[in-house]
Amino acid sequence: MPPDMLFLAALDGIAYGSLIFLVAVGLSLIFGVLGVLNVAHGSFYAIGAYVAASAVLAAAGMGLPTWLAFPLFLISAILVGVVVGGAVEALLLRRIYGKEEVLQLLVTFAVFMILEDAQKVIFGVRPLFANAPMNWLGTVEVFGIYYTNYQLILIPLVALAVLVGLRLFLRRTSFGRAIVAVTQDREAAMAMGINATSIYLFTFMIGASLAALGGALSSATTSLTPGIGSGMIVLSFAVAATAGLGRIEGAAVAALMIGLGRSAAVYFAPEFDVLIPYLIMVAVLLIKPEGLFTTLQTRKV
């Protein structure tokens, strides 16, 4: 395999890993703060994709310029995160914090199933197709092979912005610090006057918006069909578990590993293409059962 091919394979891996990161980091954030493993996260991804694609198609139908798709992606992601995510947290999840993990899994799985059906009722089962934003950004030639700027540049840039933005938000803003405080010790944080309820709600909305943003961005490259959410939730679970649940930087590294691993598989051993994310996950968890980036937690007396 010539080195230029390896480089090209790496580019594919980065583009793919970036998209998974966007979704997985939301899942990880929600788990880190709320302690809930949210299966319905896949629905936020799917609904984000459907809403964004519908908005882009509607805008195109009205003759609006294609570049409007990019702000529309952001708006629809926030809208889905706030409205759907907010509703799920406030109406349902709030009641099961601190309960058994099995119950949380069952409840979020039920939400996932309900939202799957809701998607079919609202958006139908006909594949939705809105690739204009991808084509609008054009292609770039690397070693004689054409890439879309959308996948090669835009998606990794957005992922990087989210990573840096989340880090800065959690460490440099008072609200971000309050979130971290609640994560560390909810009771102590509440004693200091932090409103944990609104922090939970807000964090859940951010996590859901990130999944929806991943969906919105993928709507330009993928044909949206029923069931897209389940595929993504499995992958983001693999990323989050590899990284160590709740670790943001870890999610970035794990998503990249899985992206590059999958790319390498397509080049060298296509048979392993489907298996590779899970092989990576198993390999990491065998060596570090808490995930790559989890530090040992001291037990509170």
Next chain:
Amino acid sequence: MAIKGSAVAVFALGALMALPALAQDKPKELVVGVATFLSGPASVFGVPGKNAADLFFEEINAKGGILGVPVKPVYVDEGAGTNQLISEYRRVVQDQGAQVMFGAISSGSCNALAPVAEDLKVVNVMWDCGTQTIFEEGKWKYSVRTQGHAGAEMMATLLYLMKVKPDFKTIAVVNQDYAWGRESWALLQAGLKALKPDVKVVAELFPKFGAPDFSTEITRLSALRPDVVISTSWGGDLDTFVQQAAARGLLKQSTFVLPLAESSMERLGNVMPEGVIVGSRGDHYFLHPKYKNTAEMQGFVKKYKDKTGVYPIYPTFHMNQAVTGLVKAYEKAGAAAGGKWPSKEQVIAAFEGLEFKSLTGTITIRSDHQGLEDQMLGTTKRVPEFPFAVYDKIALYPGKLVTTPVGEKSLDWFAKVKPELVNDKSIETFDYVK
């Protein structure tokens, strides 16, 4: 004399006992259970199938039903998984009294349901599944397939490729990683070995079913530059693959062969360029060169489009074949029963040798219960009349020519296919005409 009298009595008794099997009282309604994907990614085919079934059954009922009995369709979701499908299938037969079942879309479902239908002794019409092995490896009394199978579809694809691009030297495959993707490739490979033994397979890629991203596969194909790229993918996967490949210029670099693309043409709109080889799992196409102007076709296309907003795709035509076949089988069996309501056994027997006209070609059901349908392939062309690509350079392959003969297995038959078949006189050709 006494012996003779008893013999007559026994004969008469036997005839009386045989009567219920020969003819029955007409039921109040004929419940037809239809297994189709109402959930999951395959619902992009399952729901159009259901929409079409609703239309066809409404039409039949408007004309007084089958032999005067109204039909009541009951739908079963294939997307719920095989175990649940089997129990739902049983429930519809045993509790709702279905005398006929349409099962199903997925080959996995068809394989699972055939023995259940035998057990329940219910007429089972395989309305869409494609695996060629069902009647090649099993013999099912109560099951029948009203359409072609993967063998016929892949043979026609090979013959078309050999005809329009005989000089290709390298080929790559990108198929979904499940039974259909693997089996269809096995058939094509066997045929390629026989027809073009010097062809080199440069890549065999099997991305996950429902994969959202084919960038890596596309990069690899761009680097390998195969003469031909073949993909038997369908639904959203095919749309995504074509969309991403088109954006990166790959569709112009290699000849693409997409045997299931008929169902994606409208959705792909301006993404699908000219020069791509497309197929339709049979001769299903609303612009079928021989039948697009018939009153039946135009009426159906209009009704379907009014109801769903889109043009009909192949599962809707497969549903037409299943419903039409059922009506014709009942009529044949009813006539044989002297105008009485036929038994299930008489209906399934009537399917053997049955010939009926569908919205497109004529379907014949062979003695092994496998249907013969024509196969149509074409090359995409852009025309001002439609906002999506249409078929040009159409070739119509008679079902009999491309379907594995009774008693033979498709993989063996593919291995001995002769190049003469490519130019067989029975193949009709057409260009796109407005």
